[in-house]
Amino acid sequence: MRLDRDATETPFYEADVRGAAARLKAKIGSLSVAMVTAADHLGTPTSRPLTTQQFDDDGVLWFFVSSEGTLARDVEKNPRVNVNYSDPARGVYVAISGYGRLVYDPDRIFALWDDELETWFGEGPLDPQLAVLRIDVDRAEYWDEHSRGVIRLLARAHAALRREPRSPPAEHRRLTLRSGNGESPHAA
Numbered sequence: 001m002r003l004d005r006d007a008t009e010t011p012f013y014e015a016d017v018r019g020a021a022a023r024l025k026a027k028i029g030s031l032s033v034a035m036v037t038a039a040d041h042l043g044t045p046t047s048r049p050l051t052t053q054q055f056d057d058d059g060v061l062w063f064f065v066s067s068e069g070t071l072a073r074d075v076e077k078n079p080r081v082n083v084n085y086s087d088p089a090r091g092v093y094v095a096i097s098g099y100g101r102l103v104y105d106p107d108r109i110f111a112l113w114d115d116e117l118e119t120w121f122g123e124g125p126l127d128p129q130l131a132v133l134r135i136d137v138d139r140a141e142y143w144d145e146h147s148r149g150v151i152r153l154l155a156r157a158h159a160a161l162r163r164e165p166r167s168p169p170a171e172h173r174r175l176t177l178r179s180g181n182g183e184s185p186h187a188a
Contacts, residue, residue: 020140020177021059027094027142028055028085036063036133037082038074038100045082046074050133053112059137059177064109064117067102067131075100081135091145098137108132137177 037047048071054062061083065071075081083096106125109132113125121127 017059017177018057021055021057021137024059024094024096024137024140024142025055027092027144028052029087029090029092031085031087033085034061034063035084036071036135037084038071039078039080040070040074041077043078046070047084053114053132061096061098061135061137062108062112063133063135064112064121065102065131065133066120066129067104068129071133072102072131075102075133083135083137092142094140094142096135096137096140098135098139100133100135103132103134105132139176 032051033049034052035047036050037045040046050063050065052061053064054060056062079099079101081098081100083098085094085096086092109125109130112132115124118124121130123130
């Protein structure tokens, strides 16, 4: 697979945050585990897998984290984060950047709580170390290797007839949900 070299990049600016969030949610599909990256105290990017609790219509991702963990400390020092999803079986890859912050909201915790989380938070939704990581997505990119299947198949056949080795490009889009400061792109 030659995604980066052969992918056709289509710049895409999405003024409608809900439309961009819907597009991203469709690409992410049923993937629940994301690699969340934040810079540590030395500025080194460090990643860890987290289960996505929710990706809401306003382009906000929600994860449960320990308020005493390194991710919580890293985000408090530098809120800039990156979130990656990948599904090689579907040929879909999503890279998201945004601003993270810890939220201590009992209503949100109870709304998102799943009993399977007791493995990490033994006292349940009342665990004193339980916090919610809120990530306001400002930019995202995705690559969809299997999009436009019929077009890709025809292009592959055409290349074979002409004895050209090139494979058709994957769909590659860039989405902007908010400006770099966490606000909507067209906020007044």
